[in-house]
Amino acid sequence: MRPDPAFALLGLYEKALPEVYGYLLARCGDRVLAEELTSETFLGAVAACRKEHAPPVSTAWLIGVARHKLADHWRRTEREQRGLRLVHDAGDDVEDPWDDQLDALRARQVLGSLSVPHQAVLTLRYVDGLPVRDVAAHLGRTIHATEALLTRAKTAFRRGYQEKEGSDA
Amino acid sequence: MPDPFDALALPSTPVDPDPAFADQLRDDLRRLILNGADMTTTVPQQAKVAALTPYLVVTDARAALDFYVEVFDAQRRSEPIMMDDGRVGHAELAIGDSVLMFAEEFPELGNVVAAQGGALIRVEVADPHASMRRAVELGAEQQRPVEDRGHGLAGVFRDPYGQRWLLSRAAPPAPAERVYQHGEAGYFTFQVPDDARAKAFYGAVLGWQFAAGSLPTAWRIEGDGLPGGLWGGPELQTGWKLMFAVDDLEAALGRVGAQGGRAGEVETHPYGRTADCADDQGIEFWLWEQPRA
Numbered sequence: 001m002r003p004d005p006a007f008a009l010l011g012l013y014e015k016a017l018p019e020v021y022g023y024l025l026a027r028c029g030d031r032v033l034a035e036e037l038t039s040e041t042f043l044g045a046v047a048a049c050r051k052e053h054a055p056p057v058s059t060a061w062l063i064g065v066a067r068h069k070l071a072d073h074w075r076r077t078e079r080e081q082r083g084l085r086l087v088h089d090a091g092d093d094v095e096d097p098w099d100d101q102l103d104a105l106r107a108r109q110v111l112g113s114l115s116v117p118h119q120a121v122l123t124l125r126y127v128d129g130l131p132v133r134d135v136a137a138h139l140g141r142t143i144h145a146t147e148a149l150l151t152r153a154k155t156a157f158r159r160g161y162q163e164k165e166g167s168d169a
Numbered sequence: 170m171p172d173p174f175d176a177l178a179l180p181s182t183p184v185d186p187d188p189a190f191a192d193q194l195r196d197d198l199r200r201l202i203l204n205g206a207d208m209t210t211t212v213p214q215q216a217k218v219a220a221l222t223p224y225l226v227v228t229d230a231r232a233a234l235d236f237y238v239e240v241f242d243a244q245r246r247s248e249p250i251m252m253d254d255g256r257v258g259h260a261e262l263a264i265g266d267s268v269l270m271f272a273e274e275f276p277e278l279g280n281v282v283a284a285q286g287g288a289l290i291r292v293e294v295a296d297p298h299a300s301m302r303r304a305v306e307l308g309a310e311q312q313r314p315v316e317d318r319g320h321g322l323a324g325v326f327r328d329p330y331g332q333r334w335l336l337s338r339a340a341p342p343a344p345a346e347r348v349y350q351h352g353e354a355g356y357f358t359f360q361v362p363d364d365a366r367a368k369a370f371y372g373a374v375l376g377w378q379f380a381a382g383s384l385p386t387a388w389r390i391e392g393d394g395l396p397g398g399l400w401g402g403p404e405l406q407t408g409w410k411l412m413f414a415v416d417d418l419e420a421a422l423g424r425v426g427a428q429g430g431r432a433g434e435v436e437t438h439p440y441g442r443t444a445d446c447a448d449d450q451g452i453e454f455w456l457w458e459q460p461r462a
Contacts, residue, residue: 006202009202010202013198018184026179031187035187038194039194039197043201046202126174126175126177126178140249142253144253154174157174
């Protein structure tokens with residue numbers, strides 16, 4: 001009989017909790033939601049770590065579980081909003097070189113103002129720095145669809161950022 | 170060329186959550202782990218491909234996946250398989266001990282959603298009323314409300330992706346008690362001078378597990394052991410003591426006495442009436458009359 005790997009979770013809890021909560025809070029910006037997703041992460045990890053061939057329990061692994069919970073949350077939200085929102089993704093992809101150094105605070109505000117799919121794809125790709133293939137897997141889309149979404153999200157982000165620049169000035 | 174979007178990168182910074190939240194989650198986690206770890210009493214259901222497996226055609230497999238998880242408490246089994254054109258070519262979920270497979274429409278293969286009607290699949294859920302409510306909230310069309318027509322609770326809906334479901338919670342089945350034939354041994358008690366040593370020995374040699382019984386030195390043999398128990402004490406006759414089923418306890422006790430054995434007092438238990446006996450050479454056994462149906 002192999003020992004129950006879930007006990008390692010209890011042992012790691014005090015150390016991993018601020019890491020997981022900090023990761024989620026910074027990405028969803030909402031305490032209540034971050035707590036909810038933190039619970040889902042730890043409680044979901046119990047069954048996940050007991051699966052055959054599950055990787056050993058570690059903080060990095062828990063952050064990965066948290067990222068999946070966050071992606072699930074975005075997908076739920078997107079579905080709930082789909083019926084209400086008139087999607088208009090303007091096709092005017094501006095491909096002008098955009099070399100400005102982004103102002104981090106403004107960038108984060110703009111990111112928070114985007115639609116859920118755009119927030120999701122930009123967060124996974126740039127805030128977490130995942131390759132497009134992994135972003136696609138988290139969002140349950142094809143690589144091709146993810147690249148297209150990423151292009152639209154960047155366009156929306158640029159537009160929002162430039163508008164904000166205008167209004168802040 | 171550096172990507173200006175790289176400026177969004179955010180290293181993970183630990184943040185201490187509200188201590189009350191941290192305590193609550195620690196409690197929840199401990200309870201979940203400890204309860205779930207008790208493998209002797211709760212064996213988690215293992216879904217496997219059985220004789221029949223529904224393979225559905227749905228309009229939106231990703232949404233259907235989330236819907237079935239929400240409404241049927243299904244478990245994700247593997248990542249959906251994506252085709253080059255973005256359609257989902259295969260997805261799988263586990264519901265209870267069964268596997269559900271589905272894919273999106275492929276008209277070129279004849280796989281399309283029925284415009285109306287179509288097959289009805291019955292699914293057992295813990296609370297059909299709650300499942301129906303959640304299904305309707307998520308866009309399902311209720312076709313028959315949940316009610317009990319004498320076969321347990323049942324109701325029908327069509328999900329937003331084209332499949333019809335018969336939500337059901339069967340009436341609790343009568344306990345399927347096995348009936349033992351006259352003369353058959355139905356229960357085995359292993360009597361030993363020292364129960365702790367026997368537990369250690371048979372646990373190590375055969376992998377038996379033991380659950381606490383009605384007395385401090387009595388143990389139920391769990392798992393793949395014989396249907397029976399272990400009982401320790403220096404005053405007990407050492408060895409296996411069997412319980413034999415009989416059709417008529419009083420008549421059998423009469424025969425025990427007539428053959429020179431010792432017929433014990435009749436005791437009444439939830440599982441039937443028994444008597445502690447010994448044969449004419451002193452070997453102990455029980456007689457057992459099962460409750461009549």
